[in-house]
Amino acid sequence: MALHPKIAEIVANLPHPEGPLDPVAMRAGDEAQVAPLAERLPLHAVEDSVAHTPTGEVPVRIYTPTEADTYGVLVYFHGGAFFLGSLETHDHVARSLAHEAGLKVIAVDYRLAPESAFPAGLDDCYAVVRWVAEHGGELAWDETTLAIAGDSSGGTFVAAVAARAHDDGFEKITHQVLYYPSLDLDFDEDRYPSLRENAVGYGMETAGLAPFNAFYLDSGADPADPRVSPIKRGDLTGLPPALILTAEHDPLRDEGELYGRRLREAGVDATVTRYAGAGHGFVQHFGWIPDYHKAFEETAAFLQGGGK
Structure with missing residues (x-):
């Protein structure tokens, strides 16, 4: 279908950056x-804190949806092409996740490029997940659900963190949720049809x-490295169940869907849903449209349906 009319109206008026x-x-x-x-969106509690980790002190924001004795936890990595985004710009996403899923959400204010070289941001994300497990009592974690979620480049980190945890023998991650993830940082337009089909006119453009x-790449991130391009990882067995949401009119659509197929081929329970009429960033920018608020509802159903 065509781009959703409300999205199309906004996209038509987007400025096009010129120069560096x-x-x-x-x-x-x-x-x-x-x-x-x-x-x-009001919640029971929203608190800024610091996770003291081996990589240093990582700022986090903790969202508690309701009053309870214990909670499942979701650790959220915001998007922004590894150099944009913050606890503030994605606060509404974290609130919606907490509200819909009923989980305590911990958003990570990881270090950004270019000020911090690869793999600083990835290290921060992984360290916070380990910190949650190590400080479960303080966080009232139920020791059952420990999910990770991220949008766009945050989805890159989700895939990379899940793989790193598996390789380290840290098997407490129960779910991974990737919203229109960037999984292959080799941007050759011939690699995926969606890079050409959705190249122009849908918000984020292939060019x-x-x-x-x-x-990010200039900071030392090599597109051939599976930590940078998780789709290049050879062995996907043993990873947590995955929910991958893609957008019909996103240049990155096909790599996300291919990753879902490869996970299933490796025996991983993976669900891939393509959101019709949507472009890249629809969870962050257009979650107020009922058709796309369903992404939070689908996430909640996935997280409440069990994991490993």
Whole structure:
């Protein structure tokens, strides 16, 4: 189907960056769009804290949906091409996840490129997941559900963290949720049909992938490294059950769907849902549209349906 009319109206008025990208200015622009606190979805508690980990002190924001004795936990990694995004810009996503799934959500304020070289951000994400398991009593973790979720580049980190945990023998991650993930940072347009089919006119454009990811790649992230491009990992056996949501009009659509097929071929319980009429970023930017708020409902059903 065509791009959803409400999305199409907004996309038609998006500015097109010209010249070199300025991370500082772009971050400031994103922060300026954040809704005031009074307009955000209310929860039982929202608290800023710090996870003391082997990689250092990692800022986190803890979302508690309701009052209870224990909670399942979901650790959330925001998107932003590895150089954008923050606890503030994705606060509404974390709130919706906590509200719909009924889990305690811990959002990770991981280090960004270009100021922090690869694998700093990935290390922070993995360290916080381990920190949750090690401090379960303080967090009222039920020691049953420990999920990880992320959108776009956050989805990259989800796949990489799940693989790293498996390789380390850390088997406590019960679910992985990837929203329109970036899983192959080799942006050759011939690699996936969606890179050509959705190249122009749907918000994020194929020609913008290389410059937007350049800060990360130039910091030492090698696209041939499975930690950077998780789809290049040879053995996907033993990974946690996965939910992968893709967008019909996303250049990254096909790599996400291929990853889901490869997980199933490796014996992993993997569900892939393509959201019709959507472009990249629909969970973050268009979750207020009922057709796309369903992403949170689908996530909740997946997380409540059991894991390993």
